[in-house]
Amino acid sequence: MNWAEAGFELFGVHVLWTDLVGNIAALATVLLAIRKSIWTWPVQLTGSVLLLIASISAHITGNALKQVMFGVLAVYGWWKWARGTQGGQELAVRPATGRERLGLVAAMIAGTAVVGVLFYLFKLSWAANTPGIEGYALVAADAYIFVGSAVATWAQGRALVDFWIIWVAVDLVGVPLAFSSGLVVSGAVYGIFFVLVLIGFANWLKEYRSRALLVPKEAV
Structure with missing residues (x-):
């Protein structure tokens, strides 16, 4: 078993570490977004990469494509929020x-x-x-x-x-x-x-x- 398939057994089901940590990162992303933290985006990008690996390992093509999309949008959002907080100003929502x-x-x-x-x-x-x-x-x-x-x-x-x-x-x-x-x-x-x-x-x-x-x- 390679590292991408590493995990543990839970109630008879093999849980991938990439899937577990990726979903935890997804939840953290929402919590950070509530606070308008710029860390929202690097955490989302990390979660997307982990879930992409998990999806490829599980041969779930559609979900893998979704994670690629989330990764690209995370880079876009990171760039937009970085511009919106230049000079230490607070991100303005509307x-x-x-x-x-x-x-x-x-x-x-x-x-x-x-x-x-x-x-x-x-x-x-x-x-x-x-x-x-x-x-x-x-x-x-x-x-x-x-x-x-x-x-x-x-x-x-x-x-x-x-x-x-x-x-x-x-x-x-x-x-x-x-x-x-x-x-x-x-x-x-x-x-x-x-x-x-x-x-x-x-x-x-x-x-x-x-x-x-x-x-x-x-x-x-």
Whole structure:
């Protein structure tokens, strides 16, 4: 067994260290994002690399591609937040404009349709071999989670308060999908993410409103 497959047995299941530490890093990423820490991005990048290794080891191509996407977006977000905190200034968060929100929704809809077709045709989704309508629905849900995660991370990089709402929309599908598929641990992790996302949204929105009251004429 090589280092990428190293792990331990838990209730008769082999748990990869890369998978465990990668998911811990993913949870840490959300906690750091709530605090607007620049460490959000290097931790996310590290988690993405570990989960990429775990996915390749488990031969889960679709999830491996998702981790590559998260890694690229982590570099983008790191760069954007570094620029936004130059000179020691605090990262300024803001709601998306009407045009930006329209773009986010359009990206979610169009992206889910395109990625769903690709996932099904190239068997990149874990549900691609499920027959009938159920298979189509599961692949669509998988594509929705994939695209929603990408859109949310991009919006996070731009310090948009709305990115938390996108994560809520993703988790509303991800939590029941995981439990209905028998992935209890994944469902529990999604549930933890859901609670943290609600806390993050409340914190960012409160901060934006406080700043808007202090500087009412500030351009956002």
